[in-house]
Amino acid sequence: MTSPTAVRGRPQPGDPLDPDAAISIRGLVKRYGDFTAVDGLDLDIHRGEIFALLGPNGAGKTTTVEICEGYRGRDGGEVRVLGADPADGTRRWKAQLGIVLQSGGGDSQLSVRELVRAQASYYPRPRDPDEVLELVGLTEKAGVRAKALSGGQRRRLDVALGIVGGPTLLFLDEPTTGFDPEARRQFWSLIRSLRDLGTTMLLTTHYLDEAEALADRVGVIARGRLAEVAVPSALGGRETAPAVVTWTEGGTRRTEATATPTAFVRGLAERFPGEVPDLVVARPTLEDVYLRMIGEGERAGTAATAGGEVTR
Numbered sequence: 193m194t195s196p197t198a199v200r201g202r203p204q205p206g207d208p209l210d211p212d213a214a215i216s217i218r219g220l221v222k223r224y225g226d227f228t229a230v231d232g233l234d235l236d237i238h239r240g241e242i243f244a245l246l247g248p249n250g251a252g253k254t255t256t257v258e259i260c261e262g263y264r265g266r267d268g269g270e271v272r273v274l275g276a277d278p279a280d281g282t283r284r285w286k287a288q289l290g291i292v293l294q295s296g297g298g299d300s301q302l303s304v305r306e307l308v309r310a311q312a313s314y315y316p317r318p319r320d321p322d323e324v325l326e327l328v329g330l331t332e333k334a335g336v337r338a339k340a341l342s343g344g345q346r347r348r349l350d351v352a353l354g355i356v357g358g359p360t361l362l363f364l365d366e367p368t369t370g371f372d373p374e375a376r377r378q379f380w381s382l383i384r385s386l387r388d389l390g391t392t393m394l395l396t397t398h399y400l401d402e403a404e405a406l407a408d409r410v411g412v413i414a415r416g417r418l419a420e421v422a423v424p425s426a427l428g429g430r431e432t433a434p435a436v437v438t439w440t441e442g443g444t445r446r447t448e449a450t451a452t453p454t455a456f457v458r459g460l461a462e463r464f465p466g467e468v469p470d471l472v473v474a475r476p477t478l479e480d481v482y483l484r485m486i487g488e489g490e491r492a493g494t495a496a497t498a499g500g501e502v503t504r
Protein backbone atom coordinates (compact mmCIF):
# COMPACT_ATOMS: atom_id res chain seq x y z
CA MET A 193 0.00 0.00 0.00
CA THR A 194 1.16 3.51 -0.75
CA SER A 195 1.46 6.00 2.09
CA PRO A 196 -0.23 9.42 1.82
CA THR A 197 3.18 11.08 1.58
CA ALA A 198 3.87 9.18 -1.60
CA VAL A 199 1.66 11.40 -3.71
CA ARG A 200 3.53 14.63 -2.92
CA GLY A 201 5.69 16.00 -5.67
CA ARG A 202 9.37 16.75 -5.71
CA PRO A 203 10.99 20.07 -4.80
CA GLN A 204 12.19 22.43 -7.46
CA PRO A 205 15.60 24.13 -7.46
CA GLY A 206 15.48 27.15 -5.16
CA ASP A 207 12.60 25.84 -3.02
CA PRO A 208 13.23 26.21 0.72
CA LEU A 209 14.15 23.14 2.74
CA ASP A 210 11.14 21.19 4.01
CA PRO A 211 11.30 21.29 7.84
CA ASP A 212 8.83 18.37 8.15
CA ALA A 213 10.77 16.02 5.89
CA ALA A 214 13.02 13.27 7.29
CA ILE A 215 15.58 14.26 4.65
CA SER A 216 15.53 17.55 2.76
CA ILE A 217 18.19 18.24 0.11
CA ARG A 218 18.59 21.34 -2.04
CA GLY A 219 21.14 21.92 -4.77
CA LEU A 220 23.50 19.21 -3.49
CA VAL A 221 26.88 19.16 -5.22
CA LYS A 222 29.76 16.77 -4.61
CA ARG A 223 33.01 16.76 -6.56
CA TYR A 224 35.94 14.39 -6.53
CA GLY A 225 38.73 16.43 -8.05
CA ASP A 226 37.41 17.67 -11.42
CA PHE A 227 34.66 15.09 -11.50
CA THR A 228 31.18 16.11 -10.37
CA ALA A 229 29.57 13.03 -8.83
CA VAL A 230 26.40 14.81 -7.57
CA ASP A 231 25.30 17.71 -9.68
CA GLY A 232 22.57 19.83 -8.10
CA LEU A 233 20.18 17.39 -6.43
CA ASP A 234 16.85 18.46 -4.90
CA LEU A 235 14.90 15.87 -2.93
CA ASP A 236 12.59 15.51 0.05
CA ILE A 237 12.07 12.19 1.79
CA HIS A 238 8.99 12.28 3.98
CA ARG A 239 8.75 10.84 7.45
CA GLY A 240 7.47 7.29 7.44
CA GLU A 241 8.06 6.56 3.79
CA ILE A 242 10.28 4.04 2.05
CA PHE A 243 12.19 5.81 -0.69
CA ALA A 244 14.27 3.83 -3.20
CA LEU A 245 17.12 5.46 -5.04
CA LEU A 246 17.79 3.73 -8.34
CA GLY A 247 20.58 4.37 -10.78
CA PRO A 248 23.41 2.71 -12.67
CA ASN A 249 26.85 2.07 -11.16
CA GLY A 250 28.61 5.34 -10.46
CA ALA A 251 25.42 7.46 -10.68
CA GLY A 252 26.02 9.08 -7.28
CA LYS A 253 23.69 7.09 -5.02
CA THR A 254 26.20 6.08 -2.36
CA THR A 255 27.76 9.54 -2.39
CA THR A 256 24.35 11.14 -1.77
CA VAL A 257 23.44 8.64 0.93
CA GLU A 258 26.78 9.01 2.71
CA ILE A 259 26.47 12.80 2.71
CA CYS A 260 23.09 12.37 4.41
CA GLU A 261 24.66 10.01 6.94
CA GLY A 262 27.35 12.55 7.75
CA TYR A 263 30.16 10.35 6.40
CA ARG A 264 31.07 12.59 3.47
CA GLY A 265 31.32 16.32 3.13
CA ARG A 266 29.68 18.26 0.30
CA ASP A 267 30.84 21.01 -2.03
CA GLY A 268 27.54 22.81 -2.36
CA GLY A 269 23.88 22.84 -1.43
CA GLU A 270 21.92 22.35 1.78
CA VAL A 271 21.03 19.13 3.53
CA ARG A 272 18.88 18.50 6.60
CA VAL A 273 18.46 15.04 8.04
CA LEU A 274 16.03 14.74 10.96
CA GLY A 275 16.30 18.50 11.29
CA ALA A 276 20.12 18.70 11.49
CA ASP A 277 22.88 19.40 9.01
CA PRO A 278 24.74 16.07 8.76
CA ALA A 279 28.02 17.97 8.44
CA ASP A 280 27.71 18.87 12.13
CA GLY A 281 25.52 16.04 13.43
CA THR A 282 25.83 15.36 17.15
CA ARG A 283 26.06 11.94 18.79
CA ARG A 284 22.45 12.27 19.80
CA TRP A 285 21.49 12.94 16.19
CA LYS A 286 23.58 9.99 14.96
CA ALA A 287 21.87 7.69 17.48
CA GLN A 288 18.60 8.18 15.54
CA LEU A 289 20.13 6.81 12.34
CA GLY A 290 20.54 3.19 11.35
CA ILE A 291 22.97 2.33 8.59
CA VAL A 292 23.28 -0.86 6.59
CA LEU A 293 26.38 -0.42 4.49
CA GLN A 294 27.14 -2.05 1.14
CA SER A 295 29.97 -4.07 2.67
CA GLY A 296 29.24 -4.23 6.34
CA GLY A 297 31.01 -5.83 9.26
CA GLY A 298 30.74 -9.43 10.22
CA ASP A 299 34.40 -10.39 9.71
CA SER A 300 34.76 -10.97 13.37
CA GLN A 301 35.74 -13.59 15.89
CA LEU A 302 32.73 -12.55 17.98
CA SER A 303 29.47 -14.47 17.79
CA VAL A 304 26.47 -13.03 16.03
CA ARG A 305 24.72 -12.36 19.34
CA GLU A 306 27.83 -10.72 20.85
CA LEU A 307 28.15 -8.39 17.86
CA VAL A 308 24.50 -7.35 17.98
CA ARG A 309 24.68 -6.82 21.77
CA ALA A 310 27.85 -4.77 21.42
CA GLN A 311 26.21 -2.59 18.77
CA ALA A 312 23.10 -2.17 20.96
CA SER A 313 25.26 -0.87 23.80
CA TYR A 314 26.13 2.25 21.78
CA TYR A 315 22.52 3.45 21.72
CA PRO A 316 20.42 5.08 24.42
CA ARG A 317 17.25 3.13 23.55
CA PRO A 318 18.22 -0.03 21.66
CA ARG A 319 15.91 -2.82 20.59
CA ASP A 320 16.25 -6.16 22.35
CA PRO A 321 19.15 -7.92 20.52
CA ASP A 322 17.48 -11.34 20.64
CA GLU A 323 14.26 -9.92 19.17
CA VAL A 324 16.30 -8.32 16.41
CA LEU A 325 17.99 -11.64 15.64
CA GLU A 326 14.55 -13.23 15.47
CA LEU A 327 13.33 -10.46 13.17
CA VAL A 328 16.17 -11.01 10.68
CA GLY A 329 15.99 -14.80 10.94
CA LEU A 330 19.34 -15.36 12.64
CA THR A 331 18.21 -16.85 15.95
CA GLU A 332 19.63 -20.24 15.04
CA LYS A 333 22.98 -18.64 14.21
CA ALA A 334 23.18 -16.47 17.35
CA GLY A 335 26.05 -18.46 18.85
CA VAL A 336 27.99 -18.81 15.60
CA ARG A 337 31.03 -16.68 14.87
CA ALA A 338 30.19 -14.00 12.33
CA LYS A 339 33.03 -15.05 10.06
CA ALA A 340 31.38 -18.46 9.67
CA LEU A 341 28.17 -17.02 8.18
CA SER A 342 27.22 -17.40 4.53
CA GLY A 343 27.08 -14.27 2.34
CA GLY A 344 23.31 -13.90 2.67
CA GLN A 345 23.43 -14.50 6.43
CA ARG A 346 26.11 -11.82 6.74
CA ARG A 347 23.80 -9.33 5.05
CA ARG A 348 21.10 -10.26 7.54
CA LEU A 349 23.60 -9.58 10.30
CA ASP A 350 24.34 -6.20 8.68
CA VAL A 351 20.62 -5.44 8.79
CA ALA A 352 20.45 -6.55 12.45
CA LEU A 353 23.37 -4.23 13.30
CA GLY A 354 21.64 -1.39 11.43
CA ILE A 355 18.31 -1.70 13.25
CA VAL A 356 19.28 -2.73 16.78
CA GLY A 357 19.69 0.92 17.79
CA GLY A 358 15.97 1.48 17.07
CA PRO A 359 16.56 4.07 14.34
CA THR A 360 14.02 6.68 13.26
CA LEU A 361 15.69 6.75 9.86
CA LEU A 362 17.30 3.72 8.29
CA PHE A 363 19.71 3.82 5.34
CA LEU A 364 20.00 0.59 3.39
CA ASP A 365 22.64 0.45 0.68
CA GLU A 366 21.89 -2.48 -1.66
CA PRO A 367 20.64 -4.52 1.28
CA THR A 368 19.69 -7.78 -0.45
CA THR A 369 22.74 -8.31 -2.65
CA GLY A 370 23.66 -11.97 -2.24
CA PHE A 371 20.30 -13.03 -0.78
CA ASP A 372 18.56 -16.10 -2.13
CA PRO A 373 14.96 -15.51 -3.32
CA GLU A 374 13.41 -16.73 -0.07
CA ALA A 375 15.72 -14.57 2.05
CA ARG A 376 14.82 -11.55 -0.10
CA ARG A 377 11.10 -12.13 0.51
CA GLN A 378 11.73 -12.46 4.25
CA PHE A 379 13.80 -9.29 4.15
CA TRP A 380 11.01 -7.46 2.35
CA SER A 381 8.54 -8.38 5.05
CA LEU A 382 11.06 -7.24 7.66
CA ILE A 383 11.29 -3.86 5.91
CA ARG A 384 7.51 -3.59 5.79
CA SER A 385 7.24 -4.36 9.48
CA LEU A 386 9.82 -1.65 10.22
CA ARG A 387 7.74 0.77 8.21
CA ASP A 388 4.67 -0.24 10.20
CA LEU A 389 6.68 0.75 13.30
CA GLY A 390 7.15 4.20 11.73
CA THR A 391 10.76 3.89 10.49
CA THR A 392 11.64 6.05 7.49
CA MET A 393 13.89 4.23 5.03
CA LEU A 394 16.18 5.32 2.25
CA LEU A 395 17.12 2.34 0.16
CA THR A 396 19.48 2.02 -2.77
CA THR A 397 19.05 -1.01 -4.94
CA HIS A 398 19.75 -2.40 -8.38
CA TYR A 399 16.77 -4.73 -8.12
CA LEU A 400 13.80 -3.08 -9.76
CA ASP A 401 11.39 -5.67 -8.40
CA GLU A 402 12.64 -4.77 -4.92
CA ALA A 403 11.98 -1.07 -5.52
CA GLU A 404 8.55 -1.88 -6.89
CA ALA A 405 7.67 -4.21 -4.02
CA LEU A 406 8.88 -1.96 -1.19
CA ALA A 407 9.09 1.69 -2.12
CA ASP A 408 6.40 4.32 -1.68
CA ARG A 409 8.39 6.42 -4.13
CA VAL A 410 11.43 5.87 -6.30
CA GLY A 411 14.00 8.37 -7.54
CA VAL A 412 16.10 7.61 -10.59
CA ILE A 413 19.53 9.16 -10.45
CA ALA A 414 21.77 9.28 -13.50
CA ARG A 415 25.11 11.09 -13.74
CA GLY A 416 24.57 12.79 -10.40
CA ARG A 417 21.15 14.23 -11.28
CA LEU A 418 17.65 13.11 -10.42
CA ALA A 419 15.95 12.10 -13.64
CA GLU A 420 12.55 11.55 -12.00
CA VAL A 421 10.80 10.94 -8.70
CA ALA A 422 7.50 9.08 -8.73
CA VAL A 423 5.49 6.28 -7.23
CA PRO A 424 6.76 3.06 -8.86
CA SER A 425 3.59 2.50 -10.86
CA ALA A 426 3.78 5.99 -12.42
CA LEU A 427 7.49 6.26 -13.16
CA GLY A 428 8.19 7.35 -16.73
CA GLY A 429 4.47 7.70 -17.47
CA ARG A 430 3.90 3.96 -17.00
CA GLU A 431 0.35 4.42 -15.77
CA THR A 432 -0.76 6.18 -18.91
CA ALA A 433 1.53 4.46 -21.41
CA PRO A 434 -0.33 2.58 -24.15
CA ALA A 435 -0.69 -1.15 -23.68
CA VAL A 436 0.93 -3.33 -26.30
CA VAL A 437 -1.25 -6.18 -27.56
CA THR A 438 0.53 -9.01 -29.36
CA TRP A 439 -1.04 -12.05 -31.07
CA THR A 440 -0.48 -14.40 -34.01
CA GLU A 441 -2.65 -14.14 -37.11
CA GLY A 442 -2.18 -15.84 -40.49
CA GLY A 443 1.12 -17.27 -39.25
CA THR A 444 2.51 -13.78 -38.49
CA ARG A 445 3.20 -12.16 -35.10
CA ARG A 446 1.13 -8.95 -34.91
CA THR A 447 1.47 -6.02 -32.50
CA GLU A 448 -0.81 -3.07 -31.69
CA ALA A 449 -0.19 -0.26 -29.18
CA THR A 450 -3.51 0.93 -27.75
CA ALA A 451 -4.89 3.13 -24.98
CA THR A 452 -8.00 0.89 -24.82
CA PRO A 453 -6.70 -2.67 -24.64
CA THR A 454 -9.97 -4.15 -23.36
CA ALA A 455 -11.95 -2.86 -26.34
CA PHE A 456 -9.19 -3.89 -28.71
CA VAL A 457 -9.03 -7.44 -27.34
CA ARG A 458 -12.83 -7.69 -27.49
CA GLY A 459 -12.65 -6.81 -31.18
CA LEU A 460 -9.86 -9.30 -31.66
CA ALA A 461 -11.86 -12.05 -29.93
CA GLU A 462 -14.66 -11.60 -32.46
CA ARG A 463 -12.24 -12.36 -35.30
CA PHE A 464 -11.25 -15.74 -33.88
CA PRO A 465 -13.60 -18.66 -33.18
CA GLY A 466 -11.76 -19.76 -30.00
CA GLU A 467 -8.70 -18.43 -28.18
CA VAL A 468 -6.78 -15.57 -29.79
CA PRO A 469 -3.48 -17.30 -30.68
CA ASP A 470 -0.51 -16.34 -28.47
CA LEU A 471 -2.35 -13.32 -27.00
CA VAL A 472 -0.25 -11.08 -24.73
CA VAL A 473 -1.26 -7.68 -23.30
CA ALA A 474 1.62 -5.76 -21.72
CA ARG A 475 2.45 -2.34 -20.35
CA PRO A 476 6.01 -1.06 -19.93
CA THR A 477 7.62 -2.61 -16.88
CA LEU A 478 9.55 -0.59 -14.31
CA GLU A 479 12.66 -2.03 -15.95
CA ASP A 480 11.59 -0.76 -19.40
CA VAL A 481 11.11 2.82 -18.20
CA TYR A 482 14.19 2.73 -16.00
CA LEU A 483 16.44 1.56 -18.82
CA ARG A 484 14.99 4.24 -21.10
CA MET A 485 15.63 6.92 -18.46
CA ILE A 486 19.19 6.01 -17.71
CA GLY A 487 19.84 5.60 -21.44
CA GLU A 488 18.64 9.18 -21.94
CA GLY A 489 20.89 10.26 -19.06
CA GLU A 490 23.88 8.63 -20.70
CA ARG A 491 23.20 10.26 -24.07
CA ALA A 492 22.72 13.68 -22.46
CA GLY A 493 26.12 13.58 -20.77
CA THR A 494 29.62 13.51 -22.10
CA ALA A 495 32.20 10.89 -21.19
CA ALA A 496 33.74 11.80 -17.87
CA THR A 497 36.15 10.10 -15.56
CA ALA A 498 36.59 10.51 -11.85
CA GLY A 499 39.30 12.95 -10.86
CA GLY A 500 41.17 12.95 -7.56
CA GLU A 501 40.82 10.02 -5.24
CA VAL A 502 39.19 10.85 -1.96
CA THR A 503 38.87 8.25 0.73
CA ARG A 504 36.15 7.96 3.32
Ligand SMILES: Nc1ncnc2c1ncn2[C@@H]1O[C@H](COP(=O)(O)OP(=O)(O)OP(=O)(O)O)[C@@H](O)[C@H]1O
Nearest residue numbers: 224229248249250251252253254255498501502503
Ligand atom coordinates in the same frame (compact mmCIF):
# COMPACT_ATOMS: atom_id res chain seq x y z
N1 LIG B 1 36.21 8.50 -2.82
C1 LIG B 1 36.08 8.76 -4.12
N2 LIG B 1 37.06 9.36 -4.83
C2 LIG B 1 36.91 9.64 -6.15
N3 LIG B 1 35.82 9.36 -6.86
C3 LIG B 1 34.80 8.77 -6.21
C4 LIG B 1 34.87 8.44 -4.82
N4 LIG B 1 33.72 7.87 -4.45
C5 LIG B 1 32.95 7.83 -5.56
N5 LIG B 1 33.59 8.36 -6.62
C6 LIG B 1 33.06 8.49 -7.98
O1 LIG B 1 31.86 9.20 -7.93
C7 LIG B 1 30.88 8.60 -8.77
C8 LIG B 1 29.64 8.22 -7.96
O2 LIG B 1 29.99 7.15 -7.10
P1 LIG B 1 28.92 6.48 -6.12
O3 LIG B 1 29.65 5.45 -5.32
O4 LIG B 1 28.19 7.53 -5.41
O5 LIG B 1 27.95 5.76 -7.18
P2 LIG B 1 26.76 4.73 -6.94
O6 LIG B 1 25.60 5.28 -7.68
O7 LIG B 1 26.58 4.45 -5.50
O8 LIG B 1 27.31 3.44 -7.69
P3 LIG B 1 27.10 1.86 -7.38
O9 LIG B 1 25.75 1.50 -7.89
O10 LIG B 1 28.18 1.25 -8.22
O11 LIG B 1 27.30 1.63 -5.92
C9 LIG B 1 31.57 7.42 -9.46
O12 LIG B 1 32.03 7.85 -10.72
C10 LIG B 1 32.74 7.12 -8.55
O13 LIG B 1 33.83 6.61 -9.29
